[in-house]
Amino acid sequence: MKPTIALVGRPNVGKSTLFNRLTRSRDALVADQPGLTRDRHYGHGRVGSKPYLVIDTGGFEPVVDDGILWEMARQTLQAVDEADAIVLLVDGRNGVTPQDKLIANRLRQSRQPVYLAVNKAEGMSPGMAAAEFHELALGEPWPVSASHGDGVRELIETILEPF
Ligand code: GDP
Ligand code: MG
Numbered sequence: 001m002k003p004t005i006a007l008v009g010r011p012n013v014g015k016s017t018l019f020n021r022l023t024r025s026r027d028a029l030v031a032d033q034p035g036l037t038r039d040r041h042y043g044h045g046r047v048g049s050k051p052y053l054v055i056d057t058g059g060f061e062p063v064v065d066d067g068i069l070w071e072m073a074r075q076t077l078q079a080v081d082e083a084d085a086i087v088l089l090v091d092g093r094n095g096v097t098p099q100d101k102l103i104a105n106r107l108r109q110s111r112q113p114v115y116l117a118v119n120k121a122e123g124m125s126p127g128m129a130a131a132e133f134h135e136l137a138l139g140e141p142w143p144v145s146a147s148h149g150d151g152v153r154e155l156i157e158t159i160l161e162p163f
Contacts, residue, residue: 002044002051002052002053003052003053003084003085003159003160003163004052004053004054004055004082004083004084004085005022005052005053005054005055005083005084005085005086005087005156005159006054006055006057006079006080006082006083006085006086006087007019007054007055007056007057007087007089008057008076008079008080008086008087008088008089008103008107009088009089009090009100009103010097010099010100010103012091013089013090013091013119013120014089014091014119014120014146014147015056015057015089016041016056017119017146017147018087018089018117018119018144018146018152019041019043019054019056021146021147021149021152022043022045022052022054022152022156023043023044023045023054024045041055041056042054042055042056043056045156047153047156047157047160048157050160050163052156052160052163055079055082055083057076057079080107080110080112083112084112084163085112085113085114085115085159086107086110086112086113086114086115087114087115087116087117087155087159088100088103088104088107088114088115088116088117088136088138089117089119089146090116090117090118090119090133090136090141091118091119091120092118092119092120092121092124092129092133092143093120095132096132096133096135096136100136101136104116104136104137104138107138108137108138113159113162114138114139115138115139115142115155115158115159116133116136116138116139116140116141116142117141117142117144117151117155118130118133118141118142118143118144119144119145119146120145120146120147121143121144121145121150121151122145122147122148122150124143126143126151129141129143130142130143142154142155142158
């Protein structure tokens, strides 16, 4: 079985950009799985000899209830459930947002390993990009650039190490 990696995070952090990079292999297959919601996109990728499946979630589109309660989209929680590893993306140019904190709180309870990817970090020093995100308490943040590719291979190789 190929390990499955779920990409999660609030809207606009670069999940789909990272998904496209991770599935750009020659045999990339990006399609909605029949019988599953269109809110999740599945694609295949490979690093070295290791294949993987990646899920691009629509994001934790928040449901606002009385302006207070934010709930994670059910579909995203299903993707998290199906995954062997989770990548939480945040935006290194925006800093930590309340939504990032809510998602991180939920993911800290998950049984799978969670990797914190600080995206849009091209041109930033890795230490500076990571610094603020330690407060999410998901381990050492990984500065990456989904659009430029910086750090992406190292992150995926690390995620796949146990598989
Ligand atoms: P999603 O909503 O999380 O799927 O985010 P998208 O992949 O649609 O990207 C949101 C915006 O961020 C787009 O304008 C992307 O071009 C931009 N973006 C994504 N990755 C990067 C990156 O590594 N660096 C920069 N500077 N912009 C990025
Ligand atoms: Mg997207």
